[in-house]
Structure formats: structure tokens, C-alpha cells
Amino acid sequence: MTDEKPTPPEIPAPEPTLAKAVEPAAAPAPSAAAPSPEPATTAPKPAAEGAAPAAPAAAAKPAAPAAPPKPAGPKPTDASGKPLIADLAAAVPGAVLEAYEFVGETTAKIAPEHLVAACRYLKDKEGFTYLVDQTAVDWKDRQPRFDVLLLLHSFSRGQERLRLKVAVAEACPTVTGVWETANWMEREAFDMYGVRFDGHPDLRRILTWDGFQGHPLRKDFPIEGIDTGAAIYPDRFPEGGGPGPKDTNRKVVS
Numbered sequence: 001m002t003d004e005k006p007t008p009p010e011i012p013a014p015e016p017t018l019a020k021a022v023e024p025a026a027a028p029a030p031s032a033a034a035p036s037p038e039p040a041t042t043a044p045k046p047a048a049e050g051a052a053p054a055a056p057a058a059a060a061k062p063a064a065p066a067a068p069p070k071p072a073g074p075k076p077t078d079a080s081g082k083p084l085i086a087d088l089a090a091a092v093p094g095a096v097l098e099a100y101e102f103v104g105e106t107t108a109k110i111a112p113e114h115l116v117a118a119c120r121y122l123k124d125k126e127g128f129t130y131l132v133d134q135t136a137v138d139w140k141d142r143q144p145r146f147d148v149l150l151l152l153h154s155f156s157r158g159q160e161r162l163r164l165k166v167a168v169a170e171a172c173p174t175v176t177g178v179w180e181t182a183n184w185m186e187r188e189a190f191d192m193y194g195v196r197f198d199g200h201p202d203l204r205r206i207l208t209w210d211g212f213q214g215h216p217l218r219k220d221f222p223i224e225g226i227d228t229g230a231a232i233y234p235d236r237f238p239e240g241g242g243p244g245p246k247d248t249n250r251k252v253v254s
Contacts, residue, residue, distance in 0.1 A: 076100040079107075084126060084162070091125065092117045107163045112173060115166055119150070119178045127156035134175070134185035136193040140219035144169040146195050174199040192217035 079085055079101040085108055089096040095114035100107055110118050122128040130153040137147040150164040166172055174197040176182045186197040187206040194215040197203055205212060214221050 131179035
């Protein structure tokens with residue numbers, strides 16, 4: 001008698017079966033007599049999740065109204081009747097040629113030959129002890145060509161200001177005898193515009209150097225500037241000077 005166990009018989013594996021695809025039944029052909037269906041209305045597609053809603057169509061903007069006309073600007077008014085101007089005209093006969101007021105500032109046009117007397121009166125009798133500024137304006141095509149402007153200030157008259165205007169060709173009387181501060185102001189006007197001030201104690205250039213050709217603030221001075229020569233080539237031009245108007249070395253700086 002043995003201890004070996006009997007081997008169980010092998011069971012054959014089932015053969016795989018192939019599922020047959022079931023073909024759908026063909027749809028019946030529509031009857032020729034059957035009415036055709038109405039076309040379906042296309043519905044708007046819903047917006048994708050998270051997408052921004054579409055902006056509504058912009059309505060037509062109405063036409064903008066025409067801009068209103070600009071208001072008229074201020075205009076000068078006659079100031080010859082002001083007490084200050086009337087007193088000046090009486091004190092210095094022939095000095096005041098015209099007077100007007102514009103945006104709160106009074107301007108008196110003074111005859112050049114009476115400028116010093118008018119300034120002396122305004123300082124000593126009317127309290128205009130402070131010469132704020134003195135300069136010039138070049139009109140180029142006008143005769144006389146230049147206006148010399150003096151801006152006066154009075155502390156005793158409640159901070160009142162008065163502007164004097166003198167039309168000159170190229171020479172104007174100096175007022176350094178009335179206000180000492182006019183010394184440097186007149187030198188600057190001479191340097192920049194070429195206006196001479198008769199009687200000035202030391203009329204020479206103050207912003208450019210002696211020998212500089214031309215006056216930079218005149219309307220006919222080249223915008224590009226000029227070749228100053230001496231400042232750039234001291235070995236070729238004399239100290240303090242530059243090429244003169246007829247010098248072949250003179251040229252406009254490009």
C-alpha cells in the first residue's frame with residue numbers, strides 16, 4: 001500500500017466565444033407622402049463655463065454739441081486819466097505819450113528825451129524807489145526798432161507797480177543817475193540787444209566777453225549760434241575776441 005495521492009484529471013479550459021456585433025436595424029425610409037418637418041430655430045449656444053459674458057452691442061452715441069465760442073480776452077483800457085499818470089504828465093510836460101492799463105498793470109509810454117526827468121519825478125515825488133527790472137524788446141522790422149522797458153515798484157503806495165516803455169532806435173538815455181541798480185541792467189540790455197545807454201558810466205558787455213560778435217537776443221542773430229573762435233581756438237584768434245563779420249573763418253555752428 002502506497003502513500004501517493006491520485007492526480008486529479010485535467011479539466012480543459014473553455015474556448016473563448018466571440019461576441020457578434022449586433023447591427024442596428026436600418027431606419028425605415030420616409031414616406032413620400034409624409035410632410036417635411038419645419039426647420040428648427042438655432043438656439044444660442046450657452047457660454048462656456050467660466051467665460052466672460054459677451055458685451056452688449058454699443059449704442060450709437062449722439063453727436064457731441066458744438067463747442068461754445070471762446071470768451072473775448074481782456075483788452076487794454078486808457079489810463080491817461082489815472083491820478084498818477086495825470087500828475088506825471090503835468091510835472092514833466094511832453095513825457096507821457098500814451099498810457100493804458102492791461103490785466104491790472106499800468107504802462108506809460110515815455111518820450112526818450114524826457115525819460116530821466118520822468119524817472120526822477122516818479123522816484124522822488126511818487127515813491128517809486130525800487131527799479132525791479134530794466135530790459136529791451138527787439139521788434140526788428142519796426143522803426144524805431146527797440147522798446148526799453150522799466151518796471152518800477154513803490155512800497156509806500158501799497159506795493160503799486162508801474163511799467164515805463166521807451167521806443168528807441170539804438171540809443172536810450174541812462175537812468176543810472178536815478179537808480180544805481182540800473183548799471184548792470186543796462187549793461188545786460190546792451191550786451192544782449194545792442195542798445196546803447198548814453199551817459200552810462202561803464203557800458204561794456206556783462207554776459208559775453210569783449211570782442212564777441214553780435215547780440216544774442218536780437219531777432220536777426222543766428223538761432224544756431226556763431227563760431228566764437230577765441231573760446232575754441234585760442235591759438236588762432238586773439239584773446240577775448242572772435243572772427244569779425246568779414247572774417248573768412250567766421251561760420252554758423254551747425
